[in-house]
Amino acid sequence: MATLLEVKDLRTQFETSAGTVRAVDGVSYTVEEGETVGIVGESGCGKSVGALSVLRLIPDPPGRVVGGSIHFRGEDLLAMSDEKLHSVRGGQIAMVFQEPMTSLNPVLTIGLQLCETMEFHLKLTPEQARLRAVELLGMVGISEPERRLDQYPHHLSGGMRQRVMIALAVSCKPKLIIADEPTTALDVTIQAQILELMKNLTKRFGVALVVITHNLGVVARYADRVNVMYAGRIVESGTAADIYHRPMHPYTLGLLRSVPRMDRPRGEKLIPIDGQPPDLTREIVGCAYRPRCSFATERCAREDPALEAVGHGHRSACFEKDRLAQLLKVAS
Amino acid sequence: MSAAPLLQVKNLKMHFPVTEGVMVRKVVATVKAVDDVSFSLQPGETLGLVGESGCGKTTTGRCILQLEKPTAGEIIFEGEDLAKLDRKGLVAKRARMQVIFQDPYSSLNPRMKVGSIIGEPMKVHGILPDRKQRQERVAELLSVCGLNPKFMDRYPHEMSGGQRQRVGIARALALNPQFIVCDEAVSALDVSIQAQVINLLEDLRDKFNLSYLFIAHDLSVVRHLCHRVAVMYLGKLVELADSDELFEHPKHPYTKALLEAVPIPDPTIEKGRVHRIMQGEVPSPMNPPSGCVFHPRCPIAVDSCKREVPQSRELRPGHWVACPRV
């Protein structure tokens, strides 16, 4: 498998009245062709800003990518001309957002939005585009696709709009889809439908998927690999099995212990993480997770742990990872 | 279940008229938001109310709290039919029933300091008229809810989502209620903070013998917190049972579909699971399907389901199901 996307030391900041927000603060990861990578972490940890940075969609001002590189199929997206980027965005890289209404144009019919995109990226004639639009809507499970083409987004339910977004995302045969909380606004049965649809389509067309979510269950069900983010950084990354069965960062462990699980005895007490995430306008000295961490030592207050290999393809940014691993071994 | 119930909801119906026209408003349809729902709640008990958005959970809660005037049915709280109380009686009873909302931000007055937000209901109900005493009580409530009493002088926007939700809980506790409707009270919180608030709700329940009507769409949270669970679909109660019974032996096809849709945070378990996906979406409540409202999405529906409205029956003691096919 070839590397499709390589993000290196990405830094994105916002200038606000409260100071500089270090929303993404040195993030590195890769996405291989055809794989599904999950990105998890609490709200405000930089998941969306990280994804928007990849597509150069950060509003400037107040935001700016201040460092790092983003290579997509060998080319640096950050150094690319606007024109070239325009052909990549929505073409080879597509995006699906939480609220489809923000990315669908409310005053244009669904058909027009689909066709316009395909005419631009795939150079189809209007007739060809319309035929393919009907085919796409059918593929994402929308009944009577011919009739739907002439409808406006507000005529559809939330689940149907998300299906249209997915049709739009796959319409130009992308290599990579970035989905930012694609099912967070949906009910659980519709969430299951949409996720299953995305999985089937990405498999069928060999598309890589980056799925951003705060739902650990969704990641467990769909991701091959997982990046756990905290305060603008990746604190742990590995295969789904690494992350869920052999967590090597106290934050990952904390997240896993705070969620009630359907497969566990019902009376089991939850173990929350104390405190709350740090204010990203302040400069963080040492490990950002330290104030909430039960493993923290004096060193954690002074030094900043780097993301280091702890196993094949498994990385953790924690000085106390060996102690954590030991403890989990004893516990199991 | 021999003790007298704290709350009884009997054949509750809440039908909203749908009107058209600006000058002359014409009723063109009705939304049967809640349609013949019955259940009861014991002191100290937590009943979960689950179902997809629009199925009538919030409306049920609002009817109980007398924030809506039900179309039909009775709400009996501490032995008294709330509809039959006079104004004074109702005000007194209302103090014993409180609510915690999903969005702590929109439910707290942004121009009021936390101290006034929590102290206000006490002032209104004439509890602790002395300002100093009231302040002491606010401080106590804040610390019960895991907040530093200094937060009294803060505004809601100066706090995090989790902290605001704690303020909402402290406010709900101010009048020593017996019963709290938690309407998606933890749904908007991140998992680590959500766990803090869930534990707080559990501790308070034990400490004050509170009863909760816990409305939520996250079934893992509901299973964790609730003694019994009621499942709603398009205004109807389709299943009601003890938590263990409901989650281990769900009977109604809708309950089964809901449970199968919940992903478990364990990749190994997920790999071994069969993911049967329920097709279709919830139909419009303005034009609900005939017979059993679930029949168009039901995998085991037969012809008669299109005609006959299923009656709830007790399969086992305490386990009620509205489906003749199970």
Ligand SMILES: Nc1ncnc2c1ncn2[C@@H]1O[C@H](COP(=O)(O)OP(=O)(O)O)[C@@H](O)[C@H]1O
């Ligand atoms: N337009 C903006 N102006 C200022 N700060 C922003 C802006 N967008 C995002 N941020 C900040 O960047 C941080 C990361 O945000 P985001 O990536 O949206 O988090 P999430 O992980 O929830 O997707 C947050 O602290 C957020 O407040």
Ligand SMILES: Nc1ncnc2c1ncn2[C@@H]1O[C@H](COP(=O)(O)OP(=O)(O)O)[C@@H](O)[C@H]1O
């Ligand atoms: N005041 C109202 N007027 C008209 N329809 C309403 C009103 N309140 C709720 N509804 C409708 O009643 C149904 C149930 O709503 P609600 O109780 O909020 O559902 P839930 O809380 O389960 O999501 C929905 O179809 C909703 O649109």
Ligand SMILES: [Mg+2]
């Ligand atoms: Mg986000």
Ligand SMILES: [Mg+2]
């Ligand atoms: Mg509701």
